[in-house]
Structure formats: structure tokens, C-alpha cells
Amino acid sequence: MIPIDETPLTRDGKVLILAYDHGLEHGPADFTGLPESADPARTFEAATHPAVTSIAVQKGVAEAYYPSYEDDTDLLLKLNGTSNLWMGEPDSSVNCSVEYAHEIGASSVGFTLYGGSNHEVEMTEEFREIQEDARAHDMPVVMWSYPRGQGLKNDTKSDVIAYASRLALELGADVAKVKYPGSKAGMEHAVQMAGKTKVVMSGGSKTSDREFLESVKAVIDAGGKGLAVGRNVWQRENPTQILDALEKVIFEETTVDAALEA
Numbered sequence: 001m002i003p004i005d006e007t008p009l010t011r012d013g014k015v016l017i018l019a020y021d022h023g024l025e026h027g028p029a030d031f032t033g034l035p036e037s038a039d040p041a042r043t044f045e046a047a048t049h050p051a052v053t054s055i056a057v058q059k060g061v062a063e064a065y066y067p068s069y070e071d072d073t074d075l076l077l078k079l080n081g082t083s084n085l086w087m088g089e090p091d092s093s094v095n096c097s098v099e100y101a102h103e104i105g106a107s108s109v110g111f112t113l114y115g116g117s118n119h120e121v122e123m124t125e126e127f128r129e130i131q132e133d134a135r136a137h138d139m140p141v142v143m144w145s146y147p148r149g150q151g152l153k154n155d156t157k158s159d160v161i162a163y164a165s166r167l168a169l170e171l172g173a174d175v176a177k178v179k180y181p182g183s184k185a186g187m188e189h190a191v192q193m194a195g196k197t198k199v200v201m202s203g204g205s206k207t208s209d210r211e212f213l214e215s216v217k218a219v220i221d222a223g224g225k226g227l228a229v230g231r232n233v234w235q236r237e238n239p240t241q242i243l244d245a246l247e248k249v250i251f252e253e254t255t256v257d258a259a260l261e262a
């Protein structure tokens, strides 16, 4: 574990990662409701909002767009990913090294681990290499900790999410990005199991402003350190508006009503 409160991934100990790796993970379907969201420059623009601590993208998008935004955004390079065309047991191929991420300007790295998958053993070994390489560069490591696989149908049960956050601590991640377990109590359990590893919520598919902000508020009240969110920001017509509200709930710890009124 490294002191990540001194890195750009955090602001006042909190985290707001803007995730934009969906073009790989979900494909063009995620952009159909708002065609302009297919343009990575639009999400990089959104990531210049002061509430956003880092933008998480895959290597190709980083190479093509980050140079235009390097003065105004912080880069988290996602090191593995799978397309939605893959129909096998959950797995994610490593498509970028820590060295290369560092070379192109990333200050932190991200890795998906599918605990419970038949590929868990190989994925954990890949994570070992990445985590140790990241330590050599003083780069924080964020684990997308998503238990899923043949024997695991419901990946958001409280016990499963607590196990996901614990895996992140045990394997050496600085931040565990987990799905919302559906309640504040569930998130408290996940936070407790993660020890010194910071727990952040994964955004999920787009919902109403209120529903989304209430889940974020529950995470903060449960001791979670923030959010790694994609669709709930860049699938909105006005990403700035929801980022203003997120800034209030996460960093100023206001109520949802106060955030919505502002």
C-alpha cells in the first residue's frame, strides 16, 4: 500500500474516477442514446471538472486524446479489458504494461479481477505482476473487483461485494472499485472488509439524478471514499451538472437535496 492521499488520484482523501472504457467493454451500444458521447474528447472535457480526480481509459484512447488534455486531467490507465463480443467465462486480457502506462503519462493504473471466474488464478497472477510493477513506479493501483463466473450468479449480494473489497486488500490494491451492494449497510460491510484499501462505488447503468446521488450518498455515509463512474456522467446531456452535484455529495458531504438544489 502506498500513501495515495498524496497522489492526483485523490482530493482530500476522496476519489472520483471518470471511467470511459465502455467502447471496449460494452461496445458502441453504450453510445447510441447520445451519439456525441462516442467522441472521447467530450469525456476528456468533462474530466477537466475539478470534481474529477482521474479519467480511466484504455491505452488507445489515452494515446490519441490524453496529449491534448494532459495539463487539465489526470490519467488512470486501465491495463486489461474484454469486449462484449467475448462469450466465454469472465476473463480480461492485459493489453498494456505498467511501464508503457507510465511512459504515456498515467499516474495510476487499473485492473479488472473477476474473482470466482474459472480464470481467477491466471488473472490473480497477472495482477501480481502489475501491482509490483506499479509499486516500482509509485503508481496507485485500482482494482475493478467484480466477482462473477460460472458458479456466481448474483454479483451484488452484500457478502459477495464484501469479498470483492477484501480481495483488493489481500492482493495489494490501493482502491477497490465495487458494485453497489444495494444498501448503506452492505457498503459498510465492504468498507470494513477492505481495511486500509479505499472502497469506491462503480456507477452502473444510467438512473435518475436522485436515485444515483442517493446511492453515492449512502456510499459516503458508509465510509466509502467516492466513485468510479461512467455512464451516469457521460450518458447525460450535461455531464457538468451531475459533476457539480457529485462534488457536493462526495467532497462537501452535503445532502442529496442540497446537491440537487445547487
Ligand code: FBP
Residues within 6 Å of the ligand: 019, 020, 021, 022, 025, 026, 144, 202, 203, 204, 205, 228, 229, 230, 231, 232
Ligand atoms: P459505469 O459507471 O458506467 O458502470 O462504469 C464502470 C465500469 O466499471 C466501467 O469501467 C466498465 O466499462 C463497466 O463498468 C463494466 O461494466 P460491466 O462489466 O458490469 O458491464
